[in-house]
Amino acid sequence: MKKGKKLYEGKAKILYASPEKNLAIQHFKDDATAFNNQKKAIIEGKGILNNRISEHIFSNLNQIGIKNHLIKRINMREQLVKIVEIIPIEFVIRNIATGSLTKRLGIEEGTVLDYPLIEYCLKNDDLGDPLVSREHILSFNWMNVMELELINEQCKRINDFLQGMFRGVGIKLVDFKIEFGRSSQDNNIILADEISPDTCRLWDSTTEKKLDKDIFRKDLGNLLEGYQEVARRLNILHEQSNIRPIKFPKPKAVKIKKK
Ligand code: TMP
Ligand code: ASP
DSSP states (O other): OOOOOOOEEEEEEEEEEEESEEEEEEEEEEEEEEEETTTTOOTHHHHHHHHHHHHHHHHHHHHHOOOOOOEOOOSSEEEEEEEOEOOSEEEEEEEEEHHHHHHOOOOTTTEEEEOOOOEEEEEEEGOOEEEEEEHHHHTTSSOHHHHHHHHHHHHHHHHHHHHHHHTTTTTTEEEEEEEEEEETTTTTTEEEEOOSTTTTTEEETOOBOOTTHHHTTTOOSHHHHHHHHHHHTTTOOSOOSSOOOOOOOOGGGOOOOOO
């Protein structure tokens, strides 16, 4: 499919115009960033894995009635998606305390939360995506009360579904971030952006080994190996790709070439 002009470039993805009305091409880059772009690297193959994992999750969510922007994956790095007007709030759903929650409130790392906790962050890199309250959202008209209720419900359903999906393959869904947008085509709010190991915290259920972007944030090892393990467990690592092959499940026998 022929790409049109660049509509938007973010830290991990680029959105291009597509030949089809109201649709865009979402391209997954290999760029990894953390701490609001202060730490950066290019990790060859990351975009391919995130494209595939996000496609898998969004198409599964679609099957349980969570409307989202995905039309179809086009190639290894790109998906055809509905154009939406992104709501400027990042929705963070937490099942286990870690990351900024532990730092901000002194909650002990690893505390299993009694109920999933939904946090709202304003999507503004210059301000460092600050935490905002429900009252801020309503007061500044980022959403109306009906929209906020609808999204809260969706966040809970998405969390329930993803927790079950990951638990089934021996992974704890610790927390994740999602974004929603207004779709003129659907006349509704739909899930957008991506759900991948870049935007989730995923721990091995037994060892609590990190399989997500914390590997990069905290220099815990080979990021690609973690993402490949997630894809392998979800049974979606079949395709030919130019990612360096890592054999599973015998990690001891594997030698990863350092560049
Ligand atoms: P936090 O503990 O750093 O606030 O992160 C919570 C979750 O949100 C975690 O799964 C990582 C994800 N996240 C993003 O996807 N993008 C971001 O910019 C940030 C800060 C977190
Ligand atoms: N996504 C943010 C960044 O690119 C923060 C993070 O994921 O840690 O800096």
